[in-house]
Amino acid sequence: MALSLAIWRIPANPSRNASVIDLVHNLVHFSRMTQIINVHDAKTHFSKLLNRAHAGEEIILAKAGKPYAKLVPIVEERPQRRPGRFEGQFVVDDSAFFDPLPEEELRLWEGRDD
Secondary structure, eight states: OOOOOOOOOOOSSTTSOHHHHHHHHHHHHHOSSEEEEEHHHHHHTHHHHHHHHHTTOEEEEEETTEEEEEEOOOOOOOOOOOTTTTTTSOOOOTHHHHSOOOHHHHHHHHTOOO
């Protein structure tokens, strides 16, 4: 897998080694299937970008090379499962599950030609 890196921030104080900090920041925050798209291209290909975001890709929208927004998929929240929620609403005859299968049916399940 190829990983492309881009350093976006220009250090406010050139004497400070900010590029190393920016490189680490970008590796941590932008290396997961993220692509940077400028606003003009985003407007031109918006429906394609929506499809890519829906497929799980994160897309950074940039203006003049500076990240402005992130286009990400919406993760649907599943309702919390509650054990025993149907307790007492129906009865299952346990004997039906624990009785041995008749020999003919067992033979068919096992694929035997006795």
